[in-house]
Amino acid sequence: MSEAFQSTWVIARRGLAHMRRQPEALTDATIQPIMFVLLFAYVFGGAIKVPGGGSYREFLMGGIFAQTLMFGAFGTAMALAYDRTNGAVDRFRSLPISRSAPLAGHAVASLIRASLPIVLMSLAGLVVGWRIHSSVGMAIAGYGLMFAYSFAVIWIGVMLAAWIATPEGVQGVAFVFIFPLTFVASTFVPISTLPGVLKTLAEWNPVSAVAGALRYLFGNPGGHAPPGAPWSLQHPVAYSLIWIVALVVICAPVAVRAYQRSITN
Amino acid sequence: MATGPAIEATGLVKRYDETIALAGVDLDVPRGAVLALLGPNGAGKTTTVRILTTLTTPSEGSARVAGFDVVQEPVEVRRRIGLAAQDATVDELLTGRENLVMIGELHHLPRKTARSRADELLARFDLTETGGRLTRDYSGGMRRRLDLAATLVGEPEILFLDEPTTGLDPRGRNDLWGVLDHLVEGGVTVLLTTQYLEEAERLADDIAVVDHGRVIARGDARSLKREVGGDQLHVIAVDEADLDSIAQLVGRCADAEPSVDRQSRSVTAPTGGGPGAIALLGGELAAAGIAVEDLGLRQPTLDDVFLTLTGSAPAEELEEAAA
Numbered sequence: 001m002s003e004a005f006q007s008t009w010v011i012a013r014r015g016l017a018h019m020r021r022q023p024e025a026l027t028d029a030t031i032q033p034i035m036f037v038l039l040f041a042y043v044f045g046g047a048i049k050v051p052g053g054g055s056y057r058e059f060l061m062g063g064i065f066a067q068t069l070m071f072g073a074f075g076t077a078m079a080l081a082y083d084r085t086n087g088a089v090d091r092f093r094s095l096p097i098s099r100s101a102p103l104a105g106h107a108v109a110s111l112i113r114a115s116l117p118i119v120l121m122s123l124a125g126l127v128v129g130w131r132i133h134s135s136v137g138m139a140i141a142g143y144g145l146m147f148a149y150s151f152a153v154i155w156i157g158v159m160l161a162a163w164i165a166t167p168e169g170v171q172g173v174a175f176v177f178i179f180p181l182t183f184v185a186s187t188f189v190p191i192s193t194l195p196g197v198l199k200t201l202a203e204w205n206p207v208s209a210v211a212g213a214l215r216y217l218f219g220n221p222g223g224h225a226p227p228g229a230p231w232s233l234q235h236p237v238a239y240s241l242i243w244i245v246a247l248v249v250i251c252a253p254v255a256v257r258a259y260q261r262s263i264t265n
Numbered sequence: 266m267a268t269g270p271a272i273e274a275t276g277l278v279k280r281y282d283e284t285i286a287l288a289g290v291d292l293d294v295p296r297g298a299v300l301a302l303l304g305p306n307g308a309g310k311t312t313t314v315r316i317l318t319t320l321t322t323p324s325e326g327s328a329r330v331a332g333f334d335v336v337q338e339p340v341e342v343r344r345r346i347g348l349a350a351q352d353a354t355v356d357e358l359l360t361g362r363e364n365l366v367m368i369g370e371l372h373h374l375p376r377k378t379a380r381s382r383a384d385e386l387l388a389r390f391d392l393t394e395t396g397g398r399l400t401r402d403y404s405g406g407m408r409r410r411l412d413l414a415a416t417l418v419g420e421p422e423i424l425f426l427d428e429p430t431t432g433l434d435p436r437g438r439n440d441l442w443g444v445l446d447h448l449v450e451g452g453v454t455v456l457l458t459t460q461y462l463e464e465a466e467r468l469a470d471d472i473a474v475v476d477h478g479r480v481i482a483r484g485d486a487r488s489l490k491r492e493v494g495g496d497q498l499h500v501i502a503v504d505e506a507d508l509d510s511i512a513q514l515v516g517r518c519a520d521a522e523p524s525v526d527r528q529s530r531s532v533t534a535p536t537g538g539g540p541g542a543i544a545l546l547g548g549e550l551a552a553a554g555i556a557v558e559d560l561g562l563r564q565p566t567l568d569d570v571f572l573t574l575t576g577s578a579p580a581e582e583l584e585e586a587a588a
Contacts, residue, residue: 003373010370014359021358021399087354094318095371096343096419264321 004104007097011105012112015079019113029075029117033068034124037061040188041128051190054221061121061130062214062222063187066207068117069150070182074174076110076157080259081167089263103256107154114150118143133219142217145240149210152247155255162258186211190222191233203230206243212236269332271296271423271454272317276326279312279478286312288478289326294456294471296422299449301469302458305571309478310458311351314427317456318348331422344372347416351427353408357401361392361411364400365418372419379418386414390444406437413444424448426457430464442467462486462566474570481574490565492573495537498523498546501559502530511555518546533563 019026037060045056083089083102092102132139164170184198185191185207194202202208213236216223225233232239272294279287287309294300302310315321317330319339328335331345356364362383369379387396390410395403400411409429416424429445430438445468449455459465465472466486474482474489482489498519502508508525512532515523519534519542526533536542543562550557 006373007371010367014356014367017363018358086357087350087352088356090320090350091348091354091368091415092371093320094343094346094348095368096340096373097371101371 004098004101007101008104008108011092011102012108015106015109016112018079019109025078026075026113026116028071029068029113030120032071033064033117033121036064036067037121037124037128040064044188048189050221051192051226052221052224055129056221057125057129058131058220059190059215059222060188061125062218062220063185063211065118065121065146065214066149066185066210067182067187068121069114069146069210070153070178070207071174072110072114072150073153073157073160074170074178075113076106076154077160077164077170077174078167079106079109080158080161081165081170084161084165084263085167093263099260100256103158103259107151107158110154110157111147111151114147118146118150130220134217138217138219142214145210145213145217145237148244149240152244152251155247155252158259159251159255162255162262165262181205182207186222191229192226204232206240208233209236209239209243213240270294270329271298272300272328272330272456274313274317274326274328277313277316277323277328278325279309279316279321280324285478287316287323290475290478290480292328292473292480294454296454297452298471299455299457299469300471300473301465302456302475303460303462303465303472303570304458304475305460308475310475311427312478313475314348314425314456314458318346318425319343320348344419345422346425347419347421347423348425349409349412349416349427349429351431353405353412355400355403355408355411355415358399360397361400361403361407362387362396364411365415368415368418374418382418386417389447390414404437405432406434406440409433409437409441410444413441413448417448421453423454423456426455428458428460430459438464462489462570463564474574476571476574482570489570492570495535495565496539497563497565497569498532498534498536498542499559499561499563500532500546500550500557502532503556503558505530507555507557508532510553511550511557514546514549514553514555518542518549530558536562 040060041057045060048056050056050059160170160173164173185202185205187207191199191202191208209232212223212225212233215221216236270293272292274290274292277287277290290309290313302313304310316323317328317335319335319342322336330342333341335342359367365383365386366379369382370376374382387393390413392407392410392414395407400408403411430441433441457468470485472484472486472489473480482492498515500511500515502511505527508527508530512523512525515532515534518538519536521535523532523534538545540562543560547560
């Protein structure tokens with residue numbers, strides 16, 4: 001058992017070294033979210049009104065946290081796809097380590113990677129005027145939720161990597177699926193402004209749930225759904241947790257099996 | 266260390282959806298031997314290596330490596346083997362040294378041991394000075410050497426080297442051959458694949474010729490060449506009009522009827538006479554007053570071996586999906 005942990009940690013350290021030495025591959029977790037914070041805070045923000053009042057910049061932060069952490073799935077899938085194209089997968093498979101160690105190592109590295117945008121965005125948020133207005137306990141719960149959510153989306157990344165073997169392919173799919181997923185949500189605009197089907201999608205989109213949950217936990221505008229909103233928006237924390245548990249309990253085992261099958265043969 | 270052969274494979278078949286990569290391969294390699302799998306792209310060399318190194322499972326048949334079944338006991342097999350895949354799989358974003366330390370730790374060596382082992386191997390493969398550089402800056406030859414060093418970290422009993430010199434320039438190839446000689450002296454069993462008869466001859470004492478997923482011949486280089494007919498006398502004429510008279514003279518100095526290729530203005534015939542045959546033919550040509558562009562002895566190539574063994578030129582398909 002300790003051998004399995006040791007191998008996992010060795011492979012996780014390798015993943016962290018990759019990130020350090022290839023900072024350009026981290027832009028989706030570093031420069032991009034900061035850019036979004038600035039762009040929406042100063043360019044689009046003036047045109048968007050938060051229902052129930054309050055500062056748009058404070059509303060914005062929960063959304064950008066939820067979006068950026070969802071992009072973590074993309075980072076995981078990219079790392080796995082690179083391993084596949086450069087032969088690392090076979091190298092690991094020819095070594096006397098447990099079958100799950102490479103994937104577990106990537107998961108640990110991905111989770112550590114997630115702390116980067118969490119810290120950077122918190123700082124960027126503070127600069128543009130975002131503040132936490134709730135209690136210390138709620139704030140801790142908010143950050144805890146971010147890490148739990150980051151852990152859950154790793155398995156979406158593993159699933160992607162099981163289907164798509166090349167970094168280019170992963171990039172394409174991320175742009176077509178993950179990117180819109182994070183926009184058809186309460187990320188940047190209040191859901192009430194969206195038309196028909198998009199509105200329903202956004203109401204049940206897990207990205208909206210996490211955005212809403214963070215706004216609620218940090219005491220930011222948009223943390224309380226207007227009366228008549230669906231259950232998912234009334235209970236963003238509970239609904240987020242349902243998604244996180246579902247991803248970890250259902251998606252993760254399926255993804256791991258699909259990935260292992262995809263790299264055999 | 267267990268007794269019995271290092272590698273023992275019976276009736277290995279591998280089918281991918283519609284293609285048959287292996288059509289029944291039997292192999293046995295005694296401990297300490299060096300066997301070369303010789304064959305063109307797509308012959309099934311890589312698939313054989315992938316099965317023996319537990320990277321893929323056979324559709325039929327079974328294999329034991331270091332005494333362990335590759336399907337039932339893959340981890341036991343992995344503890345005892347080293348694999349250098351076709352494209353040297355070094356981690357480009359790690360330094361040479363970090364690559365080796367990582368592999369050592371994945372062999373469950375304590376970190377201190379992994380480090381000293383890495384330094385030892387860097388020195389042995391002439392990489393001490395560049396061990397601290399990221400391997401993406403390495404030359405092809407350095408990558409190959411590092412890849413080989415990585416296969417030795419776990420002190421394997423059996424080494425699998427899939428086309429170890431592909432992509433190297435002639436000097437790099439020579440260097441690598443020297444390194445492999447050292448390994449073999451250490452008593453390791455080696456199974457390597459190659460497309461070049463010359464390389465198989467240089468490195469292995471035993472050659473299995475593979476084509477269309479089967480072993481079609483087995484033996485040392487000498488016996489394989491004997492099947493082809495040994496060295497070839499090879500003459501290129503200056504003037505096409507001389508070809509017939511040249512063929513006549515070659516016929517006198519060679520062991521069999523010469524073959525004439527008008528397009529390349531060449532005459533070829535097998536000979537067992539070695540350099541003596543050249544001297545003889547040279548004299549005859551001079552006496553007849555025929556000028557030639559080139560006169561020499563040619564070793565049989567893989568193409569010749571194939572032509573003789575299968576009656577057709579080597580298959581030129583792409584190496585199976587695995588490659």
